[in-house]
Amino acid sequence: MDEREKSSGVPEILRGLGVTVIYRRLDVGDYIVSDRTAIERKTADDFIKSLIDGRLFDQCRRLSDVYEKPVLLIEGSLRRALSNSSIRRNAVIGALTTLIVDLDVHVLFTYNAKESAFAIKSIAEKEQRSGRSYVVLHKKPKLSSLREWQLYILQSLPYVGPKVAQRLLETFGSVYRVFTATVPELAKIEGLGEKKAGEVVRIIRAPYTPEKERRSQARSIIDYLLKNEENTSSSQ
Numbered sequence: 001m002d003e004r005e006k007s008s009g010v011p012e013i014l015r016g017l018g019v020t021v022i023y024r025r026l027d028v029g030d031y032i033v034s035d036r037t038a039i040e041r042k043t044a045d046d047f048i049k050s051l052i053d054g055r056l057f058d059q060c061r062r063l064s065d066v067y068e069k070p071v072l073l074i075e076g077s078l079r080r081a082l083s084n085s086s087i088r089r090n091a092v093i094g095a096l097t098t099l100i101v102d103l104d105v106h107v108l109f110t111y112n113a114k115e116s117a118f119a120i121k122s123i124a125e126k127e128q129r130s131g132r133s134y135v136v137l138h139k140k141p142k143l144s145s146l147r148e149w150q151l152y153i154l155q156s157l158p159y160v161g162p163k164v165a166q167r168l169l170e171t172f173g174s175v176y177r178v179f180t181a182t183v184p185e186l187a188k189i190e191g192l193g194e195k196k197a198g199e200v201v202r203i204i205r206a207p208y209t210p211e212k213e214r215r216s217q218a219r220s221i222i223d224y225l226l227k228n229e230e231n232t233s234s235s236q
Helices: 005-010 008-018 043-054 055-064 078-083 090-103 111-126 147-156 160-171 175-179 184-187 193-205 209-218 221-235
Strands: 036-042 069-075 107-111
Touching: 005 008, 005 069, 008 111, 008 160, 036 043, 036 055, 036 111, 043 055, 043 069, 043 078, 043 090, 055 069, 055 090, 055 160, 078 090, 147 160, 147 175, 160 175, 175 221, 184 193
Parallel strands: 036 069, 069 107
Antiparallel strands: none
16 A cells, blocks of 8 residues: 555554554555555546546556556445536546546545445455465457567566567567666656566566475565564664
């Protein structure tokens, strides 16, 4: 969860529901519930304000670039928020349509912080259900052109959505050249940066670990992050 969500009231409710909450300063989204799903939470008033000042589409576009299943959660009454704004209802409907159709963002409405917490918990449970791997296997699409295959292969990498994949190909010229690029080279691509580029290179170059060996070495991601939290706290 993004640490800026602390004042929303949602974290306390999630803890009360038995959810482990780990705070981070997130670049994209407010709640990350799996490797493919992140949630951007906005109050109805903030949704209207972000639509007016242009933040809405930029935030949702970046969310869609990084995550396979981006979710926009709108909390509160849009009707009330609209009544306090000069923006027209049709503009809001048009914006929601653009998010759903063009950016493939799933839009969810909740009444208050309690409903938001229940919704986030429900999504997290479905994404993290017992026995499900953190690596999500996607059904192969029917691709006809070389360009489509190149974009598809690159989008299998973390933090690489359609637009980042296109920027990579335009910069490096081929999938092979992307796979052999260094961290500094990848970090120059808009949407990546040094930290994300480092993760991409690590995944490309790391040796494969057989399933049996992986299971014997596996650690719970929650245990790992909580241990990291303890180490950070003790060092401060």
